[in-house]
Amino acid sequence: MIDRDLAELYGVETKHLNRQVKRNIQCFPEEFMFHLTPAKKTELVTICHQFRTMKDLYKQVKPTRTLKRVSTNPIQW
Numbered sequence: 001m002i003d004r005d006l007a008e009l010y011g012v013e014t015k016h017l018n019r020q021v022k023r024n025i026q027c028f029p030e031e032f033m034f035h036l037t038p039a040k041k042t043e044l045v046t047i048c049h050q051f052r053t054m055k056d057l058y059k060q061v062k063p064t065r066t067l068k069r070v071s072t073n074p075i076q077w
Contacts, residue, residue, distance in 0.1 A: 002036075002068045002070055003017060003018055003033075003069040003070070003071070006071050031072055032071060033069050033071050033072070034069070034072075035069060035070075036069075038067065041067055041068065
């Protein structure tokens with residue numbers, strides 16, 4: 001689950017979610033969140049394009065220079 005999806009789940013902006021994680025990093029296990037490598041980001045986008053709804057959502061998102069954060073266990077939020 002990428003940070004954008006998790007932020008949407010909780011009804012907050014992605015930048016606010018990431019800021020709160022940074023401010024409270026001690027509350028999360030080390031492996032809770034990590035940055036995608038450029039190769040993994042490309043792989044994720046390719047996989048998502050296989051699903052029409054994800055592809056349509058991807059077109060609506062502005063391209064960014066930053067790598068997305070990924071949560072390994074969103075239930076802990």
